[in-house]
Amino acid sequence: MDKKPVIAPKGRQQPRVKIEDVARKANVSPATVSRVLNHPDIVRPELRDRVMRHINDLAYTRDSAARALKSGRMRTVGVIVPTLALGIFAEGVEALQNRLSESGYTLFIANSQYDQRRELQELQSLIERGIDGIVLVGASHGRELRSLIEQAGVPVITTYVAKAGGGIPAIGIDNESATREMTEYLLRLGHVRFGAIANVVAASNDRSRARLEGIQRALSDAGLALKPTQIVKADYSLAQGRSALRQLLTDHPDTTAVICTTDTLAIGAMAEARKMGLAVPATLSITGFDDVELAAQMDPPLTTVSVPAAEIGRGAADYLINAIAGSPVPRSVVLPYRLVMRSSSAPPRSGVRPARRGRRRDH
Amino acid sequence: MDKKPVIAPKGRQQPRVKIEDVARKANVSPATVSRVLNHPDIVRPELRDRVMRHINDLAYTRDSAARALKSGRMRTVGVIVPTLALGIFAEGVEALQNRLSESGYTLFIANSQYDQRRELQELQSLIERGIDGIVLVGASHGRELRSLIEQAGVPVITTYVAKAGGGIPAIGIDNESATREMTEYLLRLGHVRFGAIANVVAASNDRSRARLEGIQRALSDAGLALKPTQIVKADYSLAQGRSALRQLLTDHPDTTAVICTTDTLAIGAMAEARKMGLAVPATLSITGFDDVELAAQMDPPLTTVSVPAAEIGRGAADYLINAIAGSPVPRSVVLPYRLVMRSSSAPPRSGVRPARRGRRRDH
DNA sequence: TCAATTTCTGAAATCGATTTCAGAGTTAGG
DNA sequence: CCTAACTCTGAAATCGATTTCAGAAATTGA
Numbered sequence: 168m169d170k171k172p173v174i175a176p177k178g179r180q181q182p183r184v185k186i187e188d189v190a191r192k193a194n195v196s197p198a199t200v201s202r203v204l205n206h207p208d209i210v211r212p213e214l215r216d217r218v219m220r221h222i223n224d225l226a227y228t229r230d231s232a233a234r235a236l237k238s239g240r241m242r243t244v245g246v247i248v249p250t251l252a253l254g255i256f257a258e259g260v261e262a263l264q265n266r267l268s269e270s271g272y273t274l275f276i277a278n279s280q281y282d283q284r285r286e287l288q289e290l291q292s293l294i295e296r297g298i299d300g301i302v303l304v305g306a307s308h309g310r311e312l313r314s315l316i317e318q319a320g321v322p323v324i325t326t327y328v329a330k331a332g333g334g335i336p337a338i339g340i341d342n343e344s345a346t347r348e349m350t351e352y353l354l355r356l357g358h359v360r361f362g363a364i365a366n367v368v369a370a371s372n373d374r375s376r377a378r379l380e381g382i383q384r385a386l387s388d389a390g391l392a393l394k395p396t397q398i399v400k401a402d403y404s405l406a407q408g409r410s411a412l413r414q415l416l417t418d419h420p421d422t423t424a425v426i427c428t429t430d431t432l433a434i435g436a437m438a439e440a441r442k443m444g445l446a447v448p449a450t451l452s453i454t455g456f457d458d459v460e461l462a463a464q465m466d467p468p469l470t471t472v473s474v475p476a477a478e479i480g481r482g483a484a485d486y487l488i489n490a491i492a493g494s495p496v497p498r499s500v501v502l503p504y505r506l507v508m509r510s511s512s513a514p515p516r517s518g519v520r521p522a523r524r525g526r527r528r529d530h
Numbered sequence: 531m532d533k534k535p536v537i538a539p540k541g542r543q544q545p546r547v548k549i550e551d552v553a554r555k556a557n558v559s560p561a562t563v564s565r566v567l568n569h570p571d572i573v574r575p576e577l578r579d580r581v582m583r584h585i586n587d588l589a590y591t592r593d594s595a596a597r598a599l600k601s602g603r604m605r606t607v608g609v610i611v612p613t614l615a616l617g618i619f620a621e622g623v624e625a626l627q628n629r630l631s632e633s634g635y636t637l638f639i640a641n642s643q644y645d646q647r648r649e650l651q652e653l654q655s656l657i658e659r660g661i662d663g664i665v666l667v668g669a670s671h672g673r674e675l676r677s678l679i680e681q682a683g684v685p686v687i688t689t690y691v692a693k694a695g696g697g698i699p700a701i702g703i704d705n706e707s708a709t710r711e712m713t714e715y716l717l718r719l720g721h722v723r724f725g726a727i728a729n730v731v732a733a734s735n736d737r738s739r740a741r742l743e744g745i746q747r748a749l750s751d752a753g754l755a756l757k758p759t760q761i762v763k764a765d766y767s768l769a770q771g772r773s774a775l776r777q778l779l780t781d782h783p784d785t786t787a788v789i790c791t792t793d794t795l796a797i798g799a800m801a802e803a804r805k806m807g808l809a810v811p812a813t814l815s816i817t818g819f820d821d822v823e824l825a826a827q828m829d830p831p832l833t834t835v836s837v838p839a840a841e842i843g844r845g846a847a848d849y850l851i852n853a854i855a856g857s858p859v860p861r862s863v864v865l866p867y868r869l870v871m872r873s874s875s876a877p878p879r880s881g882v883r884p885a886r887r888g889r890r891r892d893h
Numbered sequence: 894t895c896a897a898t899t900t901c902t903g904a905a906a907t908c909g910a911t912t913t914c915a916g917a918g919t920t921a922g923g
Numbered sequence: 924c925c926t927a928a929c930t931c932t933g934a935a936a937t938c939g940a941t942t943t944c945a946g947a948a949a950t951t952g953a
Contacts, residue, residue: 183939184941185939185940186940187939187940195902196902196903196904197903197939197940197941198902198903198904198905198940198941198942198946199901199902199903200940201940201941201942202901202941202942204900204940205940205941205942209900209901210902211900211901211902214901214902222581223936226681227656228654228658228682229658229939229940230599230660230938230939230940231658231659231660231940232595232596232598232599232604232660232939232940233599233908233938233939233940233941234594234939234941235595235598235907235908235940236593236595236599236907236908236910236938236939236940236941237907237908237939237940237941237942238811238908238940238941239908241595243659250624251614251620251621251623251624252617252620252621252624254615254617254620257614257615257617257620258614258615260614260639261613261614261615262643264641265641268652268655271655272636273638273655273656273659274639274640275636275637275638275639276623276627276637276638276639277627277631277636277637278624278627278628285608287898289631292631292634293636294591294635295591295592295594296594296606296636297593297594297595309790318589320590336753370874404823405827406827408659409827413935434824434827435827438827438828438829439827440818442829460767460768461768461797461824462771464768464769464797464798464801465801466801466805506923543932546909548909548910548917549909549910549911550909550910550921550927558932558933559932559933559934560910560911560933561910561911561912561932561933561934561935562931562933563910564911565911565912565932566933567910568910568911568912572930572931572933573932574930574931575898577931577932578932592909592910593908593910594910595909595910595937596908596909596910596911597909597910597911598908598910598938599908599909599910599911599938599940600911600912600937600938601910601938602938603910641895686909772927842921
């Protein structure tokens with residue numbers, strides 16, 4: 168009376184081919200079949216071939232659960248990105264997956280939506296899945312997360328940053344230094360009235376925060392510290408780039424250079440500048456960060472910082488593969504970024520300190 | 531002498547907490563601990579709480595390999611996309627992952643780079659991993675792939691298309707119908723000299739092929755069949771969009787409407803048009819496909835077809851969750867696309883059939 | 894030709910959690 | 924007060940592949 172409902176008999180409908188079935192067909196023991204698959208070289212060639220034929224005939228594939236159970240290795244790595252919507256992360260994940268796949272690993276993917284609590288949950292779930300390694304993004308992770316990882320004894324690496332706290336190794340670029348250089352470049356061009364658009368609303372976005380700090384540091388060093396209203400906070404959408412620029416120019420109409428912490432924001436800002444009738448770069452220089460595909464195709468092409476996302480992904484994969492194998496691994500890897508000067512940036516109108524003439528106390 | 535090298539002792543360094551350890555601490559049998567975790571309601575409350583405390587104290591997490599082995603369920607789904615570089619796929623994967631995560635599933639991700647052989651390899655690897663369900667993209671898949679899936683007895687669904695061969699259920703939009711409508715719209719505006727830019731170089735890109743067919747069908751029906759030189763094949767990069775437009779206008783300078791099978795191509799085409807000094811939409815209408823974020827922010831905003839990527843991802847997740855549970859599932863789901871008319875398209879210059887005047891036999 | 898190696902194969906233990914089966918303990922009914 | 928009917932817990936089998944250990948077969952050398 169209390170029978171189980173008649174849904175999906177149990178596991179698979181066709182009772183999966185087991186190693187024993189192959190063994191019986193081939194008139195050998197399961198041990199031999201296993202050896203043919205795992206250490207082909209120690210099996211007599213003719214026997215090996217015979218077994219192989221039967222393996223193919225029966226289309227046998229080993230049960231990875233049983234395999235993982237016995238060997239303690241899942242051959243699986245997990246990655247948690249803030250979002251896949253950003254091309255830069257998608258590119259990194261793709262490179263990561265490709266490299267892992269070459270080495271027989273499979274990639275679990277999860278996304279945190281820039282939410283540390285969600286990141287923790289997803290990590291929990293991945294660890295329960297028995298992953299052999301984990302890739303994170305960014306430097307700021309809760310203590311809880313770090314202890315979870317430590318307890319699980321799983322190799323980790325965090326990406327897109329040059330260093331991270333809590334003894335977690337990192338592979339990526341020095342974000343702060345990149346925007347510092349970019350800012351210094353704009354200073355050299357003669358700009359003095361800056362604005363910054365930064366996607367720092369997500370609490371956990373330490374990359375953009377570092378980038379913002381780079382800007383601030385460079386400007387402070389030049390005695391041009393940004394007022395709070397010269398920094399507009401945004402998320403990572405084009406639309407916010409637009410509105411951020413509008414707000415910035417409302418508060419500071421004499422701005423001549425706008426540094427964005429993301430290409431997306433910069434592209435939004437450029438769109439808005441065009442709409443407002445501002446010539447880029449003649450009256451306004453705009454710079455981005457990431458060097459997405461579109462950056463080079465803009466009109467004018469966008470000055471930005473190129474981030475080696477694919478290299479980061481590959482590097483993270485290599486790191487974990489080595490760490491899992493017990494091979495020595497570097498503490499952290501700092502990859503070079505590249506400032507890409509294109510025509511969205513130029514000296515301010517008519518040489519040095521031009522805007523002075525127009526608006527402010529005219530001296 | 532022939533000892534194994536001293537690397538990573540074996541599995542984990544800290545000898546993982548087992549269910550038996552918890553059982554011993556709590557003075558119960560492993561069976562009880564298992565019950566506490568899997569069927570809490572059949573264990574006496576006080577005992578349950580006691581066991582729970584020890585589970586937490588020891589930070590015990592069950593070994594998913596052993597669990598999967600016994601239960602035959604991995605609670606894992608795989609997805610193979612052509613590439614993550616396309617925002618449309620990234621968005622779908624993200625939605626897929628989010629929905630699966632809610633139901634306790636974890637997502638394996640792989641990418642095929644539009645290569646059917648690679649797709650097959652990745653699928654092979656996923657099936658060996660014991661996934662419970664698989665998500666594919668597109669309608670065209672080799673027979674080998676289908677038989678592999680069938681043999682494994684794993685539920686599948688393919689995405690971004692309205693239907694697929696080989697009895698594989700699908701969730702997505704009717705690509706051909708979408709471009710047909712788009713073309714008809716341009717015809718109604720009065721265009722007669724069309725060009726098409728299609729990313730059909732990847733052999734397996736059936737979506738774009740269907741889109742191209744939609745264009746051709748609509749034009750044939752209107753007695754305006756495209757000549758081969760009016761169709762430029764490209765991959766999926768902005769740069770190719772640019773060069774495609776240039777080539778198209780070299781061969782057919784009197785073209786008034788260009789239909790692209792991808793927003794990326796359309797955006798590239800618009801960039802090139804601007805560079806060539808062609809006013810959009812005054813002298814040239816351009817349309818895209820996908821409705822990426824940037825499309826609405828272009829100048830002029832791009833007319834395109836909106837694809838419900840997130841809905842596709844969610845739908846695929848729901849489908850598989852049900853199919854795995856043995857619940858009834860729909861054969862296929864056709865989702866509505868949406869034509870988004872923006873200002874990159876308009877009637878050709880000076881009313882109906884304007885270009886006639888300029889170039890051709892002037893009647 | 895026989896013994897000593899060497900090479901190869903099979904039987905059986907093992908990985909860790911789940912679940913059936915049966916028995917111990919408890920409560921209710923007579 | 925004793926048996927009947929439950930409720931709850933534990934012992935042991937099981938999932939499928941891997942691997943150790945030992946023995947059988949083949950090879951080499953004397």
